[in-house]
Amino acid sequence: MTAPMADNPIFAVAAKAQALRAQGANVITLAAGEPQAATSTVVVEAAVDAVRDPAMHHYGAAQGDPALRAIVADAISGNTHLAWEAEDIQIALGAKHALFLALQTLIEAGDEVLVALPGWPGHTEVVTAAGGTAVPVATDEGFRFSVQALEHCRTSHTRAVILSSPGNPTGAVHPAAHLRRIAHWAQRHGIWIISDDIYRAFDYTGTYQSLLRVAPQLRDRTVVVGGVSKEHAMTGWRIGWLAAPQDVIASARLHVSRTITHVPTVNQRAALAALGDTATPARAASDYRRRRALIVEELNAIDGIDCPLPDGGMFAFPDVSALLRDRGWTSSADLAAWLLDTAHLAVVPGEAFNAPGRIRVCFAVDDDTLITAIERLRTALAPTQHAMTAPQMEVAR
Ligand SMILES: Cc1ncc(COP(=O)(O)O)c(C=O)c1O
Structure with a gap:
């Protein structure tokens, strides 16, 4: 052990x-990294309806409810200005699980993943849980990655970088120019980007851009991670997702199928209602x-x-x-x-x-x-x- x-x-x-x-x-x-508010009534009612629906009482698809995957794909299409379909999405038990599913596909023992310093400890934890080594990269005075710092930490084992914008605990948002430079660097060295978009809705300066909107050429080397935990005050419902190239999704689906079978059906219905609620x-x-x-x-x-x-x-x-x-x-x-x-x-x-x-x-x-x-x-x-x-x-x- x-x-x-x-x-x-x-x-x-x-x-x-x-x-x-x-x-x-x-x-x-x-101290908690979660909204104190209760989940909205719209979501709670949808969950109650789902509990009463016998169709929800049985096994579902390992990849996740097709209706939920479709609405997630629409949301990511809107955010990235690229076309995503339900088949490009894997539903997970929260964004942290989605990060893990991505990493267990992308890395092998000895691989290194660059994470922000200061940064959310969960990023280091999921890298470790997936068998890799998290390498902290000192961020600049605005808590953003610079290409110089990333390059300083890059080795022949570097496989991926986790980019979270806005970030936790810093709230740093990487503007388009930063993203463009990071994307260029990642592309040059064949490094995957895991874009953790969990705080996407909380952008107070209007500077947030999705990585793939700025650098669409990175689509076949990017995993987009999201979820309802923060935007919809649903941390306890444990619904997140990843959007990624087909081989990553296939591996994530297999991992889910072999471990948890699928994410609970009722919670997926609740997340579906949440994604219909932009207010x-x-x-x-x-x-x-x-x-x-x-x-x-x-x-x-x-x-x-x-x-x-x-x-x-x-x-x-x-x-x-x-x-x-x-x-x-x-x-x-x-x-x-x-x-x-x-x-x-x-x-x-x-x-x-x-x-x-x-x-x-x-x-x-x-x-x-x-x-x-x-x-x-x-x-x-x-x-x-x-x-x-x-x-x-x-x-x-
Ligand atoms: C940057 C970041 N990513 C992911 C997560 C995990 O989200 P979830 O609760 O959906 O697993 C958190 C939670 O604090 C976070 O801060």
């Missing part, structure tokens, strides 16, 4: 917050844009915190290194632990993303939660507070 993989550090924060809640603490979490992601994007402005302004008002305005996604990713120095903390894990214990506020320490001087703060929560969280932050980090020795603070709510 191979050695067990370390658990995702983001889940560790969530578990500690959960434990405090179980002891009766009123914990607010800005929900549009409303979420508009709410998040407002909340992003609020949290970034508030974070920047705290001494020792420097927070860039993210172009996309659901997270603020401030530099807290000056605050750590002022307070005598050695890492942002100390700050995160202190905030959780003292202010009952959960954020993810930057160490989870290989960025020790930062924290990740999710703003995909409702206005009341965000405002209360801000009050707690302000109080906890007011200049008169002294870290570690600070008394338990009273929180308003």
Whole structure:
């Protein structure tokens, strides 16, 4: 048996917050990488109808419901301006599973996959789970890949790069010019691009472009990954997909058939309803844009915190290194632990993303939660507070 993989550090924060809640603490979490909102009624009703439909009670197709694949293909056609058909799509148990399905096809033991640094730990995890080695590539000051940095990390074993735009935790969006340069580099070296489009709907500057819209010539070397988790507040429903050349889809289908048989039918019906609902992601994007402005302004008002305005996604990713120095903390894990214990506020320490001087703060929560969280932050980090020795603070709510 191979050695067990370390658990995702983001889940560790969530578990500690959960434990405090179980002891009766009123914990607010800005740590989860998911929308706090409930799934829309349209989707829930469709799922209830599906549960009542006997056709949903039996085995389905390994590749996924043809109707769901068709609507996914339409959406990706619209996004990439290329023609995609239902046969080009494999339905997966969430985008993470879709990433895994792509990687288990593309890589063999010893192959390397380039991932962003700082970046989402899940990318490293799926590469490892598929038997490869994730190689972190330092991103530029805007948290984007540069061709120089990619080239610096390229070896004869480099097989693919995972490009997530907007990204997690940085919110970085790769504009068309960047994508063009990366595409040119990948094409020159025969490197696959896995385009993780899970945060596609959350683009606040209008700079998002799909890789294949900019570089259609890469279609036979690109896997597009997406899902309903973030756009439709459906993280628990576990529906994602990949769109890829036929041999990748055939291999993914075989893997699904040999392991999970297929993705649950009822959940696929729910995702089908979600994809017919464009209002929900549009409303979420508009709410998040407002909340992003609020949290970034508030974070920047705290001494020792420097927070860039993210172009996309659901997270603020401030530099807290000056605050750590002022307070005598050695890492942002100390700050995160202190905030959780003292202010009952959960954020993810930057160490989870290989960025020790930062924290990740999710703003995909409702206005009341965000405002209360801000009050707690302000109080906890007011200049008169002294870290570690600070008394338990009273929180308003
Ligand atoms: C960049 C990125 N890709 C993929 C995923 C996984 O999405 P899903 O919940 O659909 O598996 C996440 C979840 O946090 C993510 O941040």
